[in-house]
Amino acid sequence: MKHATFEKGVVEMGHGAGGRDMADLIRHLFVTAFDNPDLTGEEDQAILSFPAGRMAISTDAFVVSPMFFPGGDIGALAVNGTVNDVAMGGADPVALSASFILEEGLPLADLARVVGSMAQAARTAGVHIVTGDTKVVERGKGDGIFITTTGFGQVREGVSLSARNGRPGDVVLVSGTLGDHGVAVMGRREGFDFDTNIVSDCAALNGLAGALLDAVPQTRLMRDPTRGGLAAVLNEIAEASRVGIAIREDALPIRPGVAGACEILGLDPLYVANEGKLVAVVPPEQAEIALAALRAHPLGREAAIIGELRADPDHFVEMETAFGGRRMVDWIAGEQLPRIC
Amino acid sequence: MKHATFEKGVVEMGHGAGGRDMADLIRHLFVTAFDNPDLTGEEDQAILSFPAGRMAISTDAFVVSPMFFPGGDIGALAVNGTVNDVAMGGADPVALSASFILEEGLPLADLARVVGSMAQAARTAGVHIVTGDTKVVERGKGDGIFITTTGFGQVREGVSLSARNGRPGDVVLVSGTLGDHGVAVMGRREGFDFDTNIVSDCAALNGLAGALLDAVPQTRLMRDPTRGGLAAVLNEIAEASRVGIAIREDALPIRPGVAGACEILGLDPLYVANEGKLVAVVPPEQAEIALAALRAHPLGREAAIIGELRADPDHFVEMETAFGGRRMVDWIAGEQLPRIC
Numbered sequence: 001m002k003h004a005t006f007e008k009g010v011v012e013m014g015h016g017a018g019g020r021d022m023a024d025l026i027r028h029l030f031v032t033a034f035d036n037p038d039l040t041g042e043e044d045q046a047i048l049s050f051p052a053g054r055m056a057i058s059t060d061a062f063v064v065s066p067m068f069f070p071g072g073d074i075g076a077l078a079v080n081g082t083v084n085d086v087a088m089g090g091a092d093p094v095a096l097s098a099s100f101i102l103e104e105g106l107p108l109a110d111l112a113r114v115v116g117s118m119a120q121a122a123r124t125a126g127v128h129i130v131t132g133d134t135k136v137v138e139r140g141k142g143d144g145i146f147i148t149t150t151g152f153g154q155v156r157e158g159v160s161l162s163a164r165n166g167r168p169g170d171v172v173l174v175s176g177t178l179g180d181h182g183v184a185v186m187g188r189r190e191g192f193d194f195d196t197n198i199v200s201d202c203a204a205l206n207g208l209a210g211a212l213l214d215a216v217p218q219t220r221l222m223r224d225p226t227r228g229g230l231a232a233v234l235n236e237i238a239e240a241s242r243v244g245i246a247i248r249e250d251a252l253p254i255r256p257g258v259a260g261a262c263e264i265l266g267l268d269p270l271y272v273a274n275e276g277k278l279v280a281v282v283p284p285e286q287a288e289i290a291l292a293a294l295r296a297h298p299l300g301r302e303a304a305i306i307g308e309l310r311a312d313p314d315h316f317v318e319m320e321t322a323f324g325g326r327r328m329v330d331w332i333a334g335e336q337l338p339r340i341c
Numbered sequence: 342m343k344h345a346t347f348e349k350g351v352v353e354m355g356h357g358a359g360g361r362d363m364a365d366l367i368r369h370l371f372v373t374a375f376d377n378p379d380l381t382g383e384e385d386q387a388i389l390s391f392p393a394g395r396m397a398i399s400t401d402a403f404v405v406s407p408m409f410f411p412g413g414d415i416g417a418l419a420v421n422g423t424v425n426d427v428a429m430g431g432a433d434p435v436a437l438s439a440s441f442i443l444e445e446g447l448p449l450a451d452l453a454r455v456v457g458s459m460a461q462a463a464r465t466a467g468v469h470i471v472t473g474d475t476k477v478v479e480r481g482k483g484d485g486i487f488i489t490t491t492g493f494g495q496v497r498e499g500v501s502l503s504a505r506n507g508r509p510g511d512v513v514l515v516s517g518t519l520g521d522h523g524v525a526v527m528g529r530r531e532g533f534d535f536d537t538n539i540v541s542d543c544a545a546l547n548g549l550a551g552a553l554l555d556a557v558p559q560t561r562l563m564r565d566p567t568r569g570g571l572a573a574v575l576n577e578i579a580e581a582s583r584v585g586i587a588i589r590e591d592a593l594p595i596r597p598g599v600a601g602a603c604e605i606l607g608l609d610p611l612y613v614a615n616e617g618k619l620v621a622v623v624p625p626e627q628a629e630i631a632l633a634a635l636r637a638h639p640l641g642r643e644a645a646i647i648g649e650l651r652a653d654p655d656h657f658v659e660m661e662t663a664f665g666g667r668r669m670v671d672w673i674a675g676e677q678l679p680r681i682c
């Protein structure tokens with residue numbers, strides 16, 4: 001990045017003003033890092049060829065604080081988070097857009113690091129970042145970097161997933177341990193020096209989701225338990241499918257270090273965000289096949305069957321506790337975990 | 342909006358936490374306002390059917406300050422701006438995603454007003470907002486509302502537009518008056534009480550662009566002169582097409598009130614952002630047909646031929662001034678117009 005545009009080493013208002021400095025930043029930083037034939041920085045839009053069929057579209061804004069955390073950063077999160085929402089629709093992600101809101105004074109080295117990990121994450125997930133946007137706001141009107149990604153993917157033939165598809169008797173699986181991302185971010189934010197094993201699970205789930213659908217095309221639905229954690233996803237499924245859900249505390253995969261950190265931080269792992277896990281609901285007769293398919297994938301080795309759907313006019317989510325009691329699992333309340341993604 | 346979620350009348354951190362309050366805000370405000378069958382708020386992604394073909398994709402973040410200004414607001418801008426970037430690719434926009442970064446303490450009435458104008462703008466443009474996201478940042482870490490929209494559209498058969506397509510001799514047209522948007526926003530920001538005729542030109546250009554392409558399918562390229570104004574677009578075209586461009590000051594449509602306000606504000610209308618205008622480059626023998634097609638559309642009544650491309654190894658943009666002199670039209674320098682869109 002040797003260029004007049006980068007002389008001061010920080011983002012300036014001029015980098016968002018539509019002139020030479022912005023064009024240089026786009027060309028020499030973003031387009032160079034994202035490196036793919038669909039992104040030239042010369043047009044107002046990207047043009048891609050699509051075969052006929054169903055397309056999945058999803059968007060997320062990323063505002064995580066701090067922007068670097070154990071196991072990832074806002075850039076990797078912005079790519080993986082949107083790849084995952086597209087993949088949860090039974091689609092193979094193809095392309096992403098990426099919009100940046102930068103705060104004046106942001107070190108360009110931080111921006112370059114974030115952009116580098118976006119490029120790396122996109123390569124790993126097999127998607128191209130094909131178009132973007134760069135805005136700059138005055139110091140104190142933003143917070144370093146906000147990124148919005150939007151993803152597009154082709155929905156697989158014969159697959160039709162929906163939060164409404166669950167039926168009593170269906171089985172609920174989770175692809176691995178719960179709470180890692182949220183605890184890693186909160187720990188860093190609060191300045192705790194936890195066990196170095198507590199790192200974000202931030203990862204692209206399209207490979208894992210594809211492996212599950214290959215094995216069990218009858219999968220009813222998939223969700224990634226991000227904000228609001230497993231509790232939010234189960235409540236959304238219960239409402240949309242008009243069922244109750246029963247899960248078993250014993251069956252939930254949670255790292256002991258994460259459980260301990262949750263106690264210190266006053267968090268409940270059921271409500272903590274994950275960024276590399278999926279929840280799947282499958283017909284009961286497919287449950288073991290689904291479990292085996294998840295476990296056979298590097299990102300699903302700790303997958304588990306955690307409960308099942310049942311008839312319940314109240315659409316309650318209940319957990320059988322480790323001590324044999326029962327506990328309601330309600331939505332997250334208030335603002336337990338701000339700016340986690 | 343009579344609901345516990347809306348009791349305090351302002352955006353709270355809990356509205357972004359992934360729990361009940363967020364779900365209520367999404368359902369009762371966004372999904373209700375954007376009202377279309379593809380947006381239920383129940384899935385992680387929208388699924389749309391697409392015919393085979395080329396798809397145009399574009400994204401923009403919107404951070405305009407103030408969020409309400411004469412002739413529009415950040416919501417209308419967020420819809421029209423992205424519709425326009427898709428339309429400039431020769432595509433008919435189909436769907437948008439919309440991601441919100443809200444600042445804690447934002448009055449819900451302001452949010453509702455912005456969301457209402459997005460819904461209205463989407464209806465006018467004939468697009469659906471099919472998926473979204475809602476994040477909240479702490480007071481002082483954002484600035485009211487930031488919105489990122491991403492748009493998808495089908496590229497018309499037989500049309501192939503690119504900034505690289507210009508050839509010496511081609512004619513440059515603009516669809517109407519220059520500078521209205523930027524002057525309206527800057528005037529409001531600086532507290533000037535200009536002529537009430539100075540309002541943003543914020544509008545969806547897909548109808549106008551379609552009319553031009555119907556009349557002149559050989560159109561080389563279209564651009565909307567937003568940040569950096571006409572000057573930036575002409576320099577981008579000159580570089581990408583490896584040509585020079587000559588324009589005539591006399592031919593530029595500029596409202597007298599805007600010209601006067603520019604003098605007071607110390608702005609040059611060539612560099613001021615527009616949000617409802619397009620620049621088109623067409624082969625010389627099609628120039629009059631193109632002009633007539635633009636003028637026949639309500640948004641193009643003041644269209645004009647403003648200059649032509651020419652061979653120039655330096656790719657300079659030059660203007661013949663009203664007094665018969667010549668002036669270089671370079672890129673915008675520095676941060677003349679921050680947060681204009």
Ligand SMILES: Nc1ncnc2c1ncn2[C@@H]1O[C@H](COP(=O)(O)OP(=O)(O)OP(=O)(O)O)[C@@H](O)[C@H]1O
Nearest residue numbers: 026030041042043044100131132133134401567568
């Ligand atoms: N951060 C980024 N990463 C990748 N590509 C980018 C980024 N910012 C801009 N681009 C690309 O650079 C080109 C110019 O973007 P720009 O935002 O100036 O265009 P525009 O949207 O037409 O203008 P405006 O944002 O003022 O409306 C586009 O091709 C865009 O995809």
Ligand SMILES: Nc1ncnc2c1ncn2[C@@H]1O[C@H](COP(=O)(O)OP(=O)(O)OP(=O)(O)O)[C@@H](O)[C@H]1O
Nearest residue numbers: 060226227367371382383384385441472473474475
């Ligand atoms: N501002 C909004 N406008 C329209 N739809 C929205 C908006 N915010 C969220 N939605 C919709 O609500 C649903 C839930 O969104 P949510 O952001 O909770 O899902 P997610 O992206 O899977 O979770 P996360 O953002 O925590 O990763 C989705 O269908 C989404 O399209």
Ligand SMILES: [Mg+2]
Nearest residue numbers: 044426565567
């Ligand atoms: Mg544009």
Ligand SMILES: [Mg+2]
Nearest residue numbers: 060081085226
């Ligand atoms: Mg998401």
Ligand SMILES: [Mg+2]
Nearest residue numbers: 133134400401
């Ligand atoms: Mg842009």
Ligand SMILES: [Mg+2]
Nearest residue numbers: 085224226385
């Ligand atoms: Mg999700």
Ligand SMILES: [Mg+2]
Nearest residue numbers: 401422426567
């Ligand atoms: Mg734009």
Ligand SMILES: [Mg+2]
Nearest residue numbers: 059060474475
């Ligand atoms: Mg989301």
